[in-house]
Amino acid sequence: MRNPSLTTLEENYLFEEIAARARSYPKEELLNLGIGDTTLPLQSSIVHAFEKAAHELGDPTAYSGYESSFGRTGLREAIAKTIYKGTVDPDDIFVSDGSKCDIARLQQLFSSDCSVAIQDPSYPAYIGASKISGKDKIHFMPCTPENNFSPAPVDADLIYLCSPNNPTGHVMSHEELARFVAFASQKQSILIFDSAYSAFIQDPTLPRSIYEIEGSKQVAIETGSFSKTFGFTGVRLGWLVIPKELTFADGHSVRKDWITIASTCFNGASNLAQAGGVAALLEATPAAVRHYMQQASLLKKSIPLPVYGGENAPYLWVDLQGRSSWAVFDELLQRDKIITTPGVGFGPSGEGFLRLSAFAKPEHIRKAMEMNALY
Amino acid sequence: MRNPSLTTLEENYLFEEIAARARSYPKEELLNLGIGDTTLPLQSSIVHAFEKAAHELGDPTAYSGYESSFGRTGLREAIAKTIYKGTVDPDDIFVSDGSKCDIARLQQLFSSDCSVAIQDPSYPAYIGASKISGKDKIHFMPCTPENNFSPAPVDADLIYLCSPNNPTGHVMSHEELARFVAFASQKQSILIFDSAYSAFIQDPTLPRSIYEIEGSKQVAIETGSFSKTFGFTGVRLGWLVIPKELTFADGHSVRKDWITIASTCFNGASNLAQAGGVAALLEATPAAVRHYMQQASLLKKSIPLPVYGGENAPYLWVDLQGRSSWAVFDELLQRDKIITTPGVGFGPSGEGFLRLSAFAKPEHIRKAMEMNALY
Numbered sequence: 001m002r003n004p005s006l007t008t009l010e011e012n013y014l015f016e017e018i019a020a021r022a023r024s025y026p027k028e029e030l031l032n033l034g035i036g037d038t039t040l041p042l043q044s045s046i047v048h049a050f051e052k053a054a055h056e057l058g059d060p061t062a063y064s065g066y067e068s069s070f071g072r073t074g075l076r077e078a079i080a081k082t083i084y085k086g087t088v089d090p091d092d093i094f095v096s097d098g099s100k101c102d103i104a105r106l107q108q109l110f111s112s113d114c115s116v117a118i119q120d121p122s123y124p125a126y127i128g129a130s131k132i133s134g135k136d137k138i139h140f141m142p143c144t145p146e147n148n149f150s151p152a153p154v155d156a157d158l159i160y161l162c163s164p165n166n167p168t169g170h171v172m173s174h175e176e177l178a179r180f181v182a183f184a185s186q187k188q189s190i191l192i193f194d195s196a197y198s199a200f201i202q203d204p205t206l207p208r209s210i211y212e213i214e215g216s217k218q219v220a221i222e223t224g225s226f227s228k229t230f231g232f233t234g235v236r237l238g239w240l241v242i243p244k245e246l247t248f249a250d251g252h253s254v255r256k257d258w259i260t261i262a263s264t265c266f267n268g269a270s271n272l273a274q275a276g277g278v279a280a281l282l283e284a285t286p287a288a289v290r291h292y293m294q295q296a297s298l299l300k301k302s303i304p305l306p307v308y309g310g311e312n313a314p315y316l317w318v319d320l321q322g323r324s325s326w327a328v329f330d331e332l333l334q335r336d337k338i339i340t341t342p343g344v345g346f347g348p349s350g351e352g353f354l355r356l357s358a359f360a361k362p363e364h365i366r367k368a369m370e371m372n373a374l375y
Numbered sequence: 376m377r378n379p380s381l382t383t384l385e386e387n388y389l390f391e392e393i394a395a396r397a398r399s400y401p402k403e404e405l406l407n408l409g410i411g412d413t414t415l416p417l418q419s420s421i422v423h424a425f426e427k428a429a430h431e432l433g434d435p436t437a438y439s440g441y442e443s444s445f446g447r448t449g450l451r452e453a454i455a456k457t458i459y460k461g462t463v464d465p466d467d468i469f470v471s472d473g474s475k476c477d478i479a480r481l482q483q484l485f486s487s488d489c490s491v492a493i494q495d496p497s498y499p500a501y502i503g504a505s506k507i508s509g510k511d512k513i514h515f516m517p518c519t520p521e522n523n524f525s526p527a528p529v530d531a532d533l534i535y536l537c538s539p540n541n542p543t544g545h546v547m548s549h550e551e552l553a554r555f556v557a558f559a560s561q562k563q564s565i566l567i568f569d570s571a572y573s574a575f576i577q578d579p580t581l582p583r584s585i586y587e588i589e590g591s592k593q594v595a596i597e598t599g600s601f602s603k604t605f606g607f608t609g610v611r612l613g614w615l616v617i618p619k620e621l622t623f624a625d626g627h628s629v630r631k632d633w634i635t636i637a638s639t640c641f642n643g644a645s646n647l648a649q650a651g652g653v654a655a656l657l658e659a660t661p662a663a664v665r666h667y668m669q670q671a672s673l674l675k676k677s678i679p680l681p682v683y684g685g686e687n688a689p690y691l692w693v694d695l696q697g698r699s700s701w702a703v704f705d706e707l708l709q710r711d712k713i714i715t716t717p718g719v720g721f722g723p724s725g726e727g728f729l730r731l732s733a734f735a736k737p738e739h740i741r742k743a744m745e746m747n748a749l750y
Contacts, residue, residue, distance in 0.1 A: 001489050001532045001565070002623040006632050013638035037440040042432045050429035050647060057610070058422035065412040065608035097472055097611070097645070104640030105479075108507050112487070114376050128639035132483050134509075157376045190376070233440035234646035235432070236472070248377040257381050263388035264503035265479030270472070270645040271609035272425060 014345040031364040034339035049279035067268035071095025107133035117156035121346030153183035162194040167355040169309015184219040191220040199229040217243035230280040296358035316356040389720040406739040409714035424654035442643035446470020473613040482508035492531035496721030528558035537569040542730040544684015559594040566595040574604040592618035605655040671733035691731040
């Protein structure tokens, strides 16, 4: 009766494994450039929105209980207006407790015999959630310096894309995305586009959403997140876009199935988180984005090895010139007490690379730079 | 590529269907005794805990990001101490964004060919989440006045029990629960015990947790919730207990698989909700419980039909004496603008019954009583 797919999974999720290796060192001595966990406090406008929502929950005339499983209308409208400049219908936006949870939940839309194509390297939860839901036909699309981190589409029912990419930092151009949209349209595949880092794109010519590509609403789901842009990693808030135009091969509406799934399996994001989300979206350019991108830039300049990413993405992808990524991870941890993320943890093509996160605390970035640890 | 199980589901989740039927009436005129949505504001100690947590998120020295996917240690310990009086190990308690979400997520522990036994009537999400995950071998255990709402166990891999029951209000005795534990132990079934309403039990001789039964840790998962007890329906906070002692038939630890699933598919409950949860558990007898149980008692006395529940549960289960539950629902809505829940929405044995919720606003209860609507 055990889910047989669970036997095919690595026992430890990547970041749990890293935490386990770091556990024997005093936490306060470690310099953490590993997990993409935010370190900058929230803007006061967001804090005030949380406090107001909390106060209302204690007020008999303002108290309210269950929210819609799809999110508050005001927040759905604010996401449509601020993130998508009115190009996405608020009714097609579904607010959630974060993208990791959405990536797992949306597995339920698809039959377990679906094939899946995944950028290699990529965020481990794509494979984990696919496998747990019984989807074991997984094809890798290697992303390497040789192909400029831009692989050709691979034939599969579901194709995951993350841009700006975690971990490589590569941002797909309009042309690259259009190629995937055309491919999906021809093969009747569905694209799942993870836009968690879109706010970090500095170059205005690069696309921040799959929906900037013509014809994409017919083939693509997009996941979005408040985590990194607004410091909501612990608050938990994200969203999913499932356009009305998206159908299965048999013509059935994907969005309609999602309404069934979200109603049955979810009860909405926390009302406190949603209140803060509305306030967060009023900020034009989030201060956190500027802060982390400055750190990415500093860090990138300090590393005497080939480094990708860090210009339109908060991650640096360091080419270790043939060295093993777990070996370098262990060396940096033991010698310098620096936590990084071994590239191979994101997939086989990540071997020989190390991911550095610009979400680190300023003093950790500074100390790590002083050490010249990566020489 | 569409999940084939979705074709077997009712298009509308019960409470969405009720909302759709009520939509043509002015909301402020409706008396809502339907959905079990809390109406009493939160205790000030909980509001203060939210405000403090919000303030800390804006403070550079106190800000923190990701929480554990399993919940804060302090909250897991508080649940172990307050709810389970130290009889459950905090390491076996997994904090979540609510029981509905847990009931869906825990499907991933089990293979899709598992058979499922469900109390009939019962909370619709058990069937919905089972079916969405491909478990279509569903057996009903009818709960009727004839068997005192206490059915014999039915042979299945997974057996859902809810006590105090939603919707019938029946609380299972030690003997009734022990019968299921013995049965599960003999048949190698797993019990999934939903304790969302346990705080509403007034009779001290009735069990509030499956773990009051000897041998239950070897066979049972328990879900728990802050929603109704503390008014957290919109805040989103719950937990799951998966004891170390619980194994699959092949001896593999269920808890170990859960750690893999929770790490891959979830990122923890909101830090704000968790801070409020710790404060909530400091309250000895939640004021909300007393308030709603007074309302249940008033309501029960006012109904001149056979009524079950309402004494150790916040729901009343009204025997309509042969009338159809949707017909009475529609009549009460159209004539008296009272929203109820038709019993058949919880399963075939619910036909001929109506569920009334004591979570209604005091003025709604009062007005509905004045109308003598159910005569």
